[in-house]
Amino acid sequence: MPYAINPILDQLGQAFPAGFSRTVPQPLKIGLGEELLALAGVHPALADLSRTQLRRALKVYTGALAYRKALVNGGPRYDLAGQPAGEVTPEQQAAARRPRVRPSPAPAETPASPRPRHPPPAPRRDEQALLKAVIAMAVPGQLEVTLKINPLPQAKPITAQTVLFAVQAEGQTVVVELKNKMWNSLKTAAETDPQWVAAITGPMGEAVEGGFRLVNPAVQVFERKPKPETMAPPVPEPPAPEPPAAQPAPAPEPSPLAGRPRLSLKGRT
Numbered sequence: 443m444p445y446a447i448n449p450i451l452d453q454l455g456q457a458f459p460a461g462f463s464r465t466v467p468q469p470l471k472i473g474l475g476e477e478l479l480a481l482a483g484v485h486p487a488l489a490d491l492s493r494t495q496l497r498r499a500l501k502v503y504t505g506a507l508a509y510r511k512a513l514v515n516g517g518p519r520y521d522l523a524g525q526p527a528g529e530v531t532p533e534q535q536a537a538a539r540r541p542r543v544r545p546s547p548a549p550a551e552t553p554a555s556p557r558p559r560h561p562p563p564a565p566r567r568d569e570q571a572l573l574k575a576v577i578a579m580a581v582p583g584q585l586e587v588t589l590k591i592n593p594l595p596q597a598k599p600i601t602a603q604t605v606l607f608a609v610q611a612e613g614q615t616v617v618v619e620l621k622n623k624m625w626n627s628l629k630t631a632a633e634t635d636p637q638w639v640a641a642i643t644g645p646m647g648e649a650v651e652g653g654f655r656l657v658n659p660a661v662q663v664f665e666r667k668p669k670p671e672t673m674a675p676p677v678p679e680p681p682a683p684e685p686p687a688a689q690p691a692p693a694p695e696p697s698p699l700a701g702r703p704r705l706s707l708k709g710r711t
Contacts, residue, residue: 450491450499454478457487460524467509471519471527473651475500478522480649505542513538587656589616589642594632597625609642615653618642624661631663639664 454462461470478500482493503509516535518526589609597607597620605625609616620628620642631638641662647655 447499447502450495451503453487453491454499457485458522461520461522462503467503467506467512469512469517469519469530470504471521474521476649476651510538586643586645587616589618589656591640591642592638594628615650617650617653617655618659620659620661627661627663635665637665
């Protein structure tokens, strides 16, 4: 593990002394983990911690023997402020009594797995140094998420001016709150155009179970025009008939005087 867990647990105990204690732990309320992960990098006391670090620290904290004994004893669960929030059920007490199953050690001799014909190349040191240098020069920006939907989702009114619905995208649950005017534009598109597509864009907000909220979403509705059908090639016109061949002119008929001697008037007085 690239970082120590105990300093993170001490940091949680200092930030939330009523909720975390490594010496005398008390059962945490159901869902507290998601609330804590949403504070990673946001809460002043957790500004230097990531969600992954907090998740691993919670796993170690709730898996410790002292915490499991607190579950066995039962009683109320507590939130970050130390206020009661729920009870430990008998089923949870029984689960805490069961010994934890540790993975069995691997056999002494295991057949070596065949090496891939083309193993992935190992990262080079110069690339790692370049990556660190690029990250150090990062500029501030804004991350926005774009959802594309075609079927109209089922929505519930949350206020007099807004509705609430959820979209499943890439394994994440995205909760969207739209104003009635935007929602009506989606309804109109779904009723009038079966090929409609809507793009919903906004920055990531607070974490929810299995995903996050979309903050200040904007909506654009597009019409997907069907591709024009392929036109049939024009039928070639039949060739024009060739003109008839010219007939040779008939030979002139011979004159009836042909072959007779010509008369002359010379020598007459």
